[in-house]
Amino acid sequence: MLEVKNLKTQIDTDAGIVHAVDGVSFTVEAGQTVAIVGESGSGKSVLAHSIMQLNPKPPAFYPEGEILFEGKNLLKLSEKELRKIRGNEIAMIFQDPMSSLNPVFKIGDQLVEAILTHQKMSRSKAKDRAIELLKDVGIPDAQARMHDYPHQFSGGMRQRVLIAIALACNPKLLIADEPTTALDVTIQAQILELMRDIQKKYGTAIIIITHDLGVVSQMADKVLVMYSGRIVENGSVNDIFYRSSMPYTWSLLRSLPRLDATAHERLINIEGQPPNLVSPPKGCNFHPRCPFATEKCLAVDPQLTVRGEDHWAACILSQQEFDEKKEQFRISEDKRGVPIHD
Known part of the structure; x- marks a missing residue:
């Protein structure tokens, strides 16, 4: 139904060109739920607005890529043509x-x-x-x-x-941008249940944008993990939660609060800050914050590579190397008395 190919969304600001979406590609099938996750500032909402063509032009522009909805490239349509699609075939639920x-x-x-x-x-x-x-x-x-x-x-x-x-108007694709962020957990559960019921009734495909991995586990068929404007891992819910292959995804999962945590266990955070999207770091964008980074990570810009059936990750480490690094890290934390969340 939807195919995004090498999409780049850039925003002209006083500080320079912000690379808000940087070479993103993915597909959405009819009736499928795709979750896009990542920290604030990772490009999730800009990507959603790019699909709907809601980013003001200028300052936003699209130097590369295609957004194909049922074969039509939305980037090539006039505003009049887009108005026939917005709301009618693609609809959006905003955060507030x-x-x-x-x-x-x-x-x-x-x-x-x-x-x-x-x-x-x-x-x-x-x-x-x-x-x-x-x-x-x-x-x-x-x-x-x-x-x-x-x-x-x-x-x-x-x-x-x-x-x-x-x-x-019974849209074929529904984009939900943080639809439950401002709600308490009881109402959040009701809204998610409502979205599932609607999907069953109307057969609607859903893109849900969230930083809440609990929502992802309940809703998604496929998960896209975004960092600094890029998709760094793409896979099923089981792949992302139980066979993550990218240090950023693993770090996100480790930072989740746990119901089985004891009183003395602290929340494990991701060190550092997301990169400046005006001048991203050379090599892997995550290397300044990555616990497994080596000198090679400063020189190589990793691309998505196959890690399993319908599972891709952007990391120079092989799955075996990544698993070994995790084990070494776990042993090191255990010696220092740091709670082990994996």
């Missing part, structure tokens, strides 16, 4: 529902507007469709709540309304 919903219009009016923009139907039928959508996303007393304003809904209910607006 309060800033995405217009506070001076009723929820029902905003839903009806989204439907009428893309669908040829009467206003009365659009209103019926809006009520049906609110019911689908679990809004109680949907007909009455059509007349309420965004501030009259809780955070979780506002997120449900955003999902309803995104589903207004």
